[in-house]
Amino acid sequence: MDWNIIFGQALTQGLGVQAIIYALAAIGLNIHFGYTGLLNFGQAGFLAVGAYALGVTVATFGQSLWLGVAFGLLGSVILALLLGVPTLRLRADYLAIVTIASAEIIRLIARSVTFRDTFGGSDGINGFADEFYALNPFSSGLVWGPVSLTPNKLWITVVGWVLVAVSLLLVFLAMRSPWGRVLKGIREDEEAVRSLGKNVFAYKIQALIFGGLIGTLGGFVFALSNQSVQPDNYATTITFFAWAVLILGGAARVFGPVLGAVIFWFLLIFINLLLSEAVRAGYITIISSTQVGQIRFILLGLSLMLLMIYRPQGILGDKKELALDAR
């Protein structure tokens, strides 16, 4: 058992790119669910739009990466409108079903043979991140105790945390503004807000767009850190992980998603590595090493259930604030 490797890897993941991606996805979900009470189960779709916008713009059409960033943000707004217009007037669970279906539509189109020339089929798209890494100011990597990062990883990690910080600042400012108070009002009692003369539908759409854009930033980080886009990375599990992260950290709290992402990924990788090391060393013989990889998903399911039942407010949240019910 090499504790150095186990802790080092878990820390690297818990403070590294994985945590950043899920933190961004969960910050977006926090605006949707935590502040506005929208059940978005298609956050994977917003990440996929960001990632594919980069890949398609650069690799398929040979344009600049920065144009891809613009297309990604634009695509994210369009997706939010497409999702919101048919469903936001309806009860909450319809949005859940439509968003999960839309995220799957995006993934199925991206991996189809029919659109292979554009989206690269199930192999996805590679080789579009050069422009980003050309800006890398770090000439040497980072070695800090058991944590070690290559210069490129260090660069994307720093950019990622800056994006997280900017998003948190935006959420903080937005939610203490009158606009944010209307969102919270919608979450608490839609009818009451409507009777005050507010256009609830417009506010919901705006919240969906805002949260979707932050999710798309997560998609950018995901694509740039892998330097490739693969359709099956944007399956529904990414959404479910983001939900677990959000609920663990505490919905309707600015720092909830970040705290949740760091703790969740640290624990997940830690348990995973601990088990696989134990299997390799022969301490555990009843499970195989492939089964170890599946345990993280079983833990994901369990943690979603247990958190929602016993501590829906997560670590930072206020239980009274999240006494939500279907409307």
Place this chain on the structure above:
Amino acid sequence: MNTVLRRILLMIVAVAALGGPIIAGISPAAAADELELRGTLSNPEGEPVPGVRIEVSAETGFTETGTSDSEGTWAVLLPGAATYTVLLIEDSLPPDLGLRDPERNPLTLNVLSRSKTVQFPLGEEAGGGSQWTSRALQLLVDGLAFGLILALAGVGLSLVFGTTGLTNFAHGDLMTFGALAALVFNNYIGLPLVVAAALALVLAVGFGWAQDRGLWRPLRRRGTGLIAMLVVSIGFGILLRYSYLFVFGGSTTQYAEYSGQAGLELGPISITPKSLVASSLAIIALLATIAWLQRSRMGKASRAIADNPGLASASGIDVEQVISRVWIIGTTLAALGGIIYSLSNGVTWIQGFQVLLLVFAGVIVGGLGTAYGALVGCLLVGVLIQMSTLFIPPELKNLGALVFLILILLVRPQGIFGRAERIG
């Protein structure tokens, strides 16, 4: 067709190269060195179209014309790698036959080192030729069979929603439960599939009861909100799915019996006996559920709860008992659906989740919370999915259903049978 073609071409090559007499001694390698463009012309009924001239030309000045033979095949030998223009001379087509896509004539092709096959689809496909009709009929039957599977899951999903308000995202994994239980009894223990399926359904009854008693009833007692329960059902679904993967592995397994059954030809339609039996069973199960809802005290009570839980409870209905019964029926129907699905698709850990979105589409199209609506909606979605492959690539067929779902929500969000007040 290909071997016939090759033989013909070999003969042409032989005649051209050797002047005729030696045919038997030709090695295939000699033919592989020759570059050619070739194709087969057939009308929408699949019959060959002879006597059509095809002109192949290149910028180098090369021009050669090939004519389709009695089997509809044509071939033109090429002098070397170049960009060729292939023109089908439309005057040489039979008078009643045209190009399906006149834009794609002439075609420009870049030939490097390999021979290429050039397709010129002839005639209107969507014009209702006999082949198109029989394919549509076949897809209709396939769609109804698939719709029945969706309906088995959808009716349970809708009943649970109607009585408890829960949108159960773990319902697909209840289908997988049935399929896997039958797999254990059939493949691992070696019981006949019919017995295995029956035992799996008995297990599903127990699983449905235990689920309500162990998870959902305590949550209702705690006063957990519906949104919280929805998230719990997602967590429960993930837990079930990955537990299946953990125990059974990621491969797709066929049942030991009836796996490679030949289809019965009924006129233009081919259907396997197992699918016929399974679909009949599905219809019987659905009719029994309808009879239960219409005739039995319990079924009437469940409809009363769906209508107005408070009033139902006040008028002396034991709500908890009805909900328990609804969970048992829903889980058993879903398990039956899962077994039927696996008869032709094999058993795999994620099958239920893959079907779940289509079940949701069916249930919403019919009207969430109404059992009859779910039945009709699921049949409709099943037929739509299969029939859509007439127009779109099969790999995109599920997209059609999901897009249809979104359109229905735009136009008639309460579904075909739902009432507008349910969704406000």
